[in-house]
Amino acid sequence: MSSSLYRRLHGLFLKPKTTVSSKPTTISAKPTTSTTVSNPKTPESTTATTTTSSKEKRLKLLVKKFKKASNSPSFRLRISQYETTVQRLAKAKQFSLISDILEHQKQYSDITDERFIVRLISLYGKSGMFDQAQNLFDEMPQLKCDRTVMSFNALLAACVNSKKFDKISEFFRELPEKLSFEPDRVSYNTVIKAFCEMGSLDSAVVVIDEMEKNGIEPNFISFNTLIDAFYKSNQISDAEKMWEKMEQKNVVPNVRCYNPKLRWLVGDNRILEAVELIEEMEKKGVKPDIFSFKALIKGFCDDGNMEEAKKWYGKIVENDCVPDRVTFMTLIPFVCNKGDYQFGLELCKEALNRRCLVDTTIMQRMVDELVKESMVEEAKELVELGKSNRFFHYNLKFPKDE
Template sequence: MTAPSSSFRLLRRAFSTTPPPAGGSAATLRSAHDFLYKERSLKRLVAQFKKSSAFDHFRTKIGTYQYAVRRLASARRFDMVEEILEEQKKYRDIAKEGFAVRIVSLYGRAGMFEHAQKLFDEMPGLSCERTVLSLNALLGACVNSKKFDKMEELFRELPGKLSVDWDSVSYNTVIKGYCAKGSLDSAISMLDEMEKKGLEPDLVTFNTLLSGLYLGNRSADGDKIWARMEEKNIVPDVRSYNAKLHGLVSQKKMKEAVETIKQMRMKGTDPDIFSFNALIKGYAECGNLNDAKLWYSEIGKSNFDPDKMTFGMLIPLACQKGDVDFAYELCEEIFKIQCLVDGALLQLVVDELVKESRIEEVEKLVQLGKVNKYRRYSLLLPASK
């Protein structure tokens, strides 16, 4: 029997379900990395992650750690999150504050604050120094885990206990927490407090406050914070403008919102998809399809693609206004750019086409749904007349 050809061996390897060995070579680590992203079995993912963690180079892969924790937490397998993160205490890296902080932060991202605090408390016993970097990671874990009362407690007590002063990152984290909690007055008071302590607020500080205030229907206070930002000669970026746009749109001030886009461009800041979606949202809520289409066309002139939110606003509006041609064009664009949307949105267009007996276009959409890589589209069927 002849030996298999090299091409056959490559194909067999590509479709093999056996995890790659956790070796130390760059090629093997790349193989292990690819396996983790493709593996469907969470048990095998955890087993391979633990094996790969034994190698120094793998432990530098911050993105891979974030991916694994995010995936396990999304599946609510917090026991597995604990399994792979507790494994990290075996290695000498745990004595480095940067590595330990990463694990604390990952626990926070998974909403596992108690585990984050446990590791923080263990750091001295692991020969790991705790500086403001560690404290900020614990504060961040509080915010990500929505433990806002605990955040306040730690913020007031930890500096005295550990003889460590908070920095600007600390205040930015607490401001973010107060905004997430909806305690906007407390968030503003943190800005005042940090300035009294001689800490300079930065663009992150102001953007966090602007987002909280404008999205929290506190536009007047948002405008005051904007003025303070300008007084400090901090140049707003696209996120700053997007927060302001949402505030204007929520108040139905569409002329001012359009003027804000013009100001952005004049000052060298290009709108992004969130900027365009804000304008589209405003006009869609007013039932103004023409202006919504105008701002949709602006997306086509930019470097951005429309997203799920764009289509979710425009398709129902187009169907409501009887512009089935535009709704159909939007569906074609969805498939063209491979944007993941709910099948019900496409079904809405199919139903409108069926009402007008446009069967050829119905069949085309249904076929596109069947061959599209997203399974939810394959469920698309024309409604009965």
């Protein structure tokens, strides 16, 4: 890495921290003559405690089953299973259970495969457990696994995911020389992402130049990360410069490069220009994805245009895309407001079929509106579908008095 980039990393990632006095703070308490008696548990607090305990038991059982399943070599190849389980534990803030699962993996021969360790480092990073990610990286020689730029990149990504930006400068300065490898395109793209996350977009642009000086050509990921950040920061002229630079470098943009511009156009109430951009994408052979369509659907819903919102929902299926939770959460309340209850019912059924967890309040509103419109059988059908759904149980209530 060139000295100019290191100076920029050093200056931005290692900003001086505010000095906090080490002098202990004395907190005075007013004397009291009364004796404090702890309140007995209320029924509500008892219920909450029972629910928490029950949840913890389920998660511990999940970990037990996961560890047992890990004995199978074929199970250890299921990356999505690892990610789903760790994500669930992280959401519940059960970090000790995450360590339990991932530390358990060290007993298997896979641990000598750098790709397997990279997966574990990444899982720690995505859970915000940076210290564990770094410890595993440091431990690799004892686990008889060589460290290359692959595991280095996983460690950098863990820095970004855990918001430990100050560590990136240190790793870039020390590890490549120590371990005898050169940072690659993924390394630089991770630094670009770090700068963007910090809001230091000018520094992120400098990384593009540094890549080229070191013989590494930026790719669409390099540019897309910057384009997305510029549009989110409403720095439109800088985003357009990135588009121009992509063309100069003959980097072909993909749908992920276009989507930030689509979202910005919609957010700026330029929905017709967003439609034109979709048409431009298609002419250039870039197929819109679910995020492209979601942007347009939101724009037309915000604009109150029912016909266009339904039209672009239809294009999701036409383009072999799958509507997601956000799609239904946007459309169902909108069609309720517009009074198209038949279409709303179809959307609710589709959400249930596709295992999309839509808020119960939205589903319940649809039931209520159907009853008000004398669509009683349809309302009953939705209530039953909600209760019988094997993935998300909806406790929908049928208003019998209507």
